[in-house]
Every structure is written in structure tokens, then in C-alpha cells.
Amino acid sequence: MQFDVLILGAGIVGSACALECARAGMKVGIVEPNVPANGASAAGMGHIVVMDDSPAQLALSRYGRELWQQMRQALPATVEYEQCGTLWVAADEEEMQEVHAKQRTYASVGVETEILDAQALEHAEPQLRKGLAGGLRVPGDGVIYPPAAARFFLDEAIRLGATLLRGVLPVAAAQGRVKLQDGSGLSAGAIVIATGVNTSLVPWITVQPRKGHLVITDRYPGFVRHQLVELGYLKSAHKLTADSVAFNVQPRQTGQLLIGSSRQYSDAVPDVDAAILRRMLDRASEYLPRISELSAIRVWTGFRAATPDKLPLIGPTPDRSVFLAMGFEGLGITNAPGAARLVGDYLLGREPAIDRTPFLPGRALKQAEAMRA
């Protein structure tokens, strides 16, 4: 079969890319060996958040959030888009200083925020423990149910003529050809690899699986109102080696609470790690003391696709037919629409809305070469 573009991987990033290309009138094929959106897209929280850990990430996540907001009306109810806002919680005066710095950073790119003092924080989230210093509210952030969003993108792409090749495992992708496990092949003008944590098609890049745990509760509507994240979260997210936990609790539209977060490099098996789960929930109960009484109905793990510099790989590779859209760590949901737009820009020769050079996959090649030297 001949396609204009073949997307490998029907997670939220691959599905968003497929929709972007199908909208542009391209003949699109999507290759998915398993269940669509059953990897990080199913395991993650679905937090739509502007993240300020680097200028490039700030630009991409702000762009992603904007695109989510723009398509909000078109999303089906199953996506459960809820603009609940993020509340970054400052435990003490030192963290309160960070709140001010964070506000300045967000203001520099036009992201609206609001500083809450201790009293305002208590009013906003009565379940938080007393004595916290305050927080930063980012009202434009939100929450979605990612598997439904990914499937919506996929279904829309199919409606526009894209072909889903399900249960098909690609084993090689080069020179406009995708070789499949059964020995057959597919060809396309361009190939977009969006296989998340699986780098078997591009062994020259470094993407490490970074394990996370999540717990979901029964329904307790109104227990918390914003996605609550401790200010120390970025410290946790940025650690390169050690296992870490951070307070990160999300109110689902259903009234359920999704409780995170943990980060582990060392552990490659998907089993629940009781020790880190304990640390993670202990952290959550430090901030929300009554959370320990709530009924947990499921615990699961997933793997984030982490690059060494914490930025995703989006764009062309030395093989000019092969493009990447992977390595999103914990921001694949937020960044999927922006990444899809950038991929479309490359394929169609459009001018990108943001600086795309920080995400060029070439840097991964250089990092790999540097590691070999």
C-alpha cells in the first residue's frame, strides 16, 4: 500500500499527527500493533498544563494548551475536558518566593496566573492541611481523559480518509519503507515515528522509560477543585537518576481523584512497587490529610518516555523520509496537539508558530555520538 504519510503508533501523539495530516488532505496510514492509546496515553493523568522548566518546554506546552482550548467545543463529552486550573502549592516562605518567580515567568509569555496567600489557598482548597504558605493558580490549565481524546483524534482521522492498520507490528522504518513483522511492507513519502517509550525503530536515540504510579479513588465530588501540585514537583521531575515522589492530585470530572506522582528510572517492570507507592501516598496525605480515608479502587503504573534533556524529539532525522514525534516524558497529553502541528508544518512546508529547533532529533544523535566518544 502506498501512503503520503505513515504514522507508527496510535497513542495520543500519533493520533494527533494522523488527524493533522488527514486534515491537510494527505493519504494517511496509522500502524498500531496493540490497542490504540494503551501506552502512556492510557496510563497518564491527562493534565493540560503550561510547564516552565525550560523556555522551549514553556513555549511548546503553552502552544499545546492553546490548541486544546481552541478545539474544546469540538471534543466529545467522553473527553471530559474540565478547565479546573492548576494550583501550585507553596509549603513555606521559601517556596512562596518561587511562586513569585514562577508568576513572572508565566507573565513573560502571557499566561494568566493568580497568587494566593495562605488564607486564599485555604478558601480555594479546604482539604489542604493548615499552615501552607500559599500558591499560584493557573486558571487556564485543565484536565482531560486522554484515551478518549486519542481515540477521538484517531476516529476523526479515519473519518477524513486515514487507514488504521491495527495488530500490525513494524520492525524497520527507513527510506520511505516500513517493514512489518510478517515480512510485508508499506511505503510512504514520509514516516512519522510516534512509538512513545519504544525506540526499537530508532535505536540511535536515547529515550529512557521512567516509571510512574497512579492511584484512582471512588467518587468524592468536590474533595479538591484544582489539579494540586506541590512546588517541589519540578525538582522531582528534573532529577535525572534518583527515584522521587511529589504531591500531585487531580479532580476528575467524575468526582474521582487521581493521585500521583512517582518517578523511577531503575525499575523496568510494570509491577506496583509498594515502597514507592507508600512514599507517594504518604506525600499526598501530608498535603491532604483526609485523603487516607478515601477508597482506592485501582493502582497502576506506566512509563514516560524521558529524553536526557527533558525535551521531546520532534522533526526530521538524517533519513529525510523519517520524522520523530516522541520522548514527551510526562507532557505527551499537553503537547500532542502542538507536536502534531509542528510535524504537519515540516511535511507541508508551513511556517511554524513556535521555534521548533530545540526539539530537532539531531541533538539526540549528537548526544549518542558524544556518549560513544
Add this chain to the structure above:
Amino acid sequence: MPESRLITVQVNGKAVSVPAGSMVSAAMLKAGDLCRVSVTGEPRSALCGMGICFECRAVINGVAHSRSCQVACREGMTVETQR
């Protein structure tokens, strides 16, 4: 083992007397009250009677999502429909 002694619990504010040893689900059924309202607003009551279906969830002594078929009535207990 039938016991004649009665225990009184509050079901959604109404006093309901049941034989000692009764489960909370029995008191809710006697009161004619729902155990819970489903996620789309349907009325629900006990189904399996053995603690696995979670249809009999109720707020028992302030604890949400308690399985009323697995909790024995105690004098003065408060029980509310899980909404």
C-alpha cells in the same frame, strides 16, 4: 440464632428498628430508601448481598462508599444514601 432484641439506626434521618445482627442493607431496605444514586442519576439498591457488587454502597457513620450489606447495624448508627 434469631435475636428478638431490636436496634435502631437513622436512615436518612428516619429512625428504623431492625433485629440485632441485621446488616445496614436490611435497614435501608426496610426504610424503603435507596442505597445509592448511580453516576447517571439512577436509583440503586443491593444486588449481590455478599459484598462484591458495590451497589449497596452508602454513607455509614460519615464514611462514604461503605458496603451496607457487609456492615452490621449498631445502635445509633447514621446511614445515608450515597449520592
Add this chain to the structure above:
Amino acid sequence: MSMRWDVLIVGAGPAGMAAAVAASRGRLRVAVLDDNAAAGGQIWRRGLGETAEPAKQKMLHAFKECGAVLLAGRRVVQAPEPGVLEAWCDETNVLERYHYDRLILATGARERFLPFPGWTLPGVMGAGGLQALVRGGYDVRGKRVVVAGTGPLLMAVAAHLKHDGAKVVAICEQASMARMLPFAAQLAKKPSKILQAVALGANLRGVSYKTGCWPVAAIGNGRLQHVELTDGRRRWTEQCDLLACGFHLVPNLELPLLFGCRVENDAVAVNAMQQTSVAGVYCAGEPTGIAGVDAALLQGEIAGLAAAGNTGGAEKLVARSKAERAFGEAMTSAFRLRDEVLRLCDANTIVCRCEDVSYGSLKALADEKNNWTDAKLLTRCGMGPCQGRVCGPAVEALFGWKNASVRPPVFPVPIAAFITEPQSEFDNQQALQEMQ
């Protein structure tokens, strides 16, 4: 001082109790965990107005005297490492850790529920479900009850309900008489079972028992008012307060799956000694294939003896156990679901009661060759607190979707269960107090 049990048993129903009695003969330290407040399991559920069946009284007595420790009110949550099991105790709000040498899973069965229009109305209950609720103090005197579905449980439940003062309007068995005849022949070979059947028949004199008859809809405004029934040719309605409806039993496989025991044909695979594919883990009773209380008692005894090292004693029971297994197979065949009961739903009929997932939304996914993982992801079917225990067997029957994986927690538990260190210093003193 950490307590290590020689034999730990999960489930204090007939199989678990028989296992405990048999294992305790070897002077071993034996404990039995159960989610319910008392021993007896579902078939011998204890409570208000319980009956004095001789077999039940005998076993309850033997169990009480055998020296095994009953740890009631505990739901098993996870098995963090081999030889260790953790259970949550609601009474104390503590996650308890148990160490064991050998484990016997006697987790029993649950009713299979099939969705049909109106089945979520209050007043529609399981057949065993209603009986359990009556044991739990629900007064059914004067209530009009239709008992429907399939399986030998229907008659037993109807007899108990009548005894408890309910007006049993009808018993509707979906299996045809022709299908049930070979099973009746099996029944005739067993004097004890004939006695039971005769006793049930006597209790049910005057109650109509219709074979080849099933419910098509439960109707009522906010609660059940009448049920629509059919025999495949005509439809009629019966006014009733309660519909006790279950479609035979399905084994509780969650714990065997958690331990990695091999499951074949919807049952835990065991050898003649009730040993599963996992070393040191035995399984007895309904999880190895629905076969009723006599099979459960024998299998429990075999497992208990084998786990205690008395394989000689266990081997003497194997022939009888095989015969009971054959009885179970005849029963399964007799009460196989007819196609019509799998076609009762309309598009709006709820299939997953926790998440209110409709038949229509699942059917649409099934038609596009999606599997249960897709359905779970996209509709949340099976993702609520019952963890698919109710809708799982239903979607398997309706769409052929199978659930083969189980993740801890096996049961919902408070977050606290994961925060505090599990309490493993479960000393003898406390354990002995639990014995009452």
C-alpha cells in the same frame, strides 16, 4: 514476633472449612481469612433465621473445634511476595500481613448476572443475593417474589424465601426440561441429593416452577413493580415486589489469577491433590469448576490433607471427588445459557452498573472488533469499584470478552492501606482472641 502459618486458607465457606479441619489434624498452625463476618461462605451464610441443615451444622461444629483460627472481616488486597499475603481489616483499619508456607484458595463463586431492561431497578436482586440479604435481617414476609434465571440455586432460594414468609409467585428456569433431564439422571444416582430435592419440593408445594422461561424486562417507576416473562412463545407480566434473578454461578478467580495460577476453561487448573500450577498454592471448591457444596467439601478436605503432607489420606478421597466433578459438569451443561437470554438488552440497558455503561456503547465497540481493553479505556466498563466482578462475566457472555489479568488491590481499600506499614506482628494472643 512475626506469625508464620503452616497453612493459610482464603475463604471460610464449605471448601475452606473442610480444608481447615483436614489440615488441623496434622497439628499445624492453620488460619482462615474471610471477607464476611462469620464462617459459612455464601451457601451456608450465617445470620438471622438460618436453617439447621445437618451437613452444615456438622461442618461448622468441626471447624469450630479443629483449632484453626478464623480471621473474619478481612479482604485480601495483595500478595507482595511469595509466602506473603496482605489483607485489610475494616474493623481495625489495619493492613495485616500474613506469612505462610502453604496457601489454599477457597474463594468460592458468585452469581452470574445478565443485563436486561430494568435489571438495575431497586427490587431486582440476585437470587443468592436476596437470600443473603434475608440472612442479613431483611424481612421478606408478605413480599411477592419472582425467582428467575438459571441453576439449582433458584429452587433452594425459593424454598428459603417461602420459609421466611415471602409469597413466591413463580420460579422461572431458563433451561429447558429436555436439557435438564441428563442432570436429573445424575441427581437420581445420589441419595443425599435426592433427599435435598425432595425436601425442596415439599417446601415449594404450590409454587409454579416453569422451565424454558426467563425474564425479559423489569418494570417500575423508581422501583420494581412488575416483571415481564417469556417462554419463547408468549409474554406475560407478573406483579411483584422483588425479582430474585441469577444465572447460575461463576468462580471467583481474582485471587488465583493474582497468584499466577493457571486458569483453563474458566476454572483454576489443579491436579488430583488440588495443587495449582504455582508451588505451595492449592485451590478447592468452585474456583476449580462449579460443582456444588459436596464437591467443595471433598476438594477442601483433599487440599487440607495434601497441604498438611498427608497425601495418602488425600488420595483415598480422589475417586469420590472425581464423581462430584462429573456431577458439576452435568450441572453446567444442564444450565447452559440459551441464546435468547443473551439478546435481552436494548441500546440503553446498563451493562456496567458502577460506571453506567450502556449495552449500545459496548455493542458499537464490539462490532468494530474492539476488545475489552478498548472498551475499558473508552467506556470505563469494568473500571468501577466492583472491578468488573458483575459486568465481567456479562460481557464475556455477551461479547466474548475475557478478562485474564488482575492487579492489586484485588478489592478497593482505603488509601491508608498503602500508607501505613502492614502489621505483621500478628501474635498468637490476638489471633486466639479472634477465635471467640
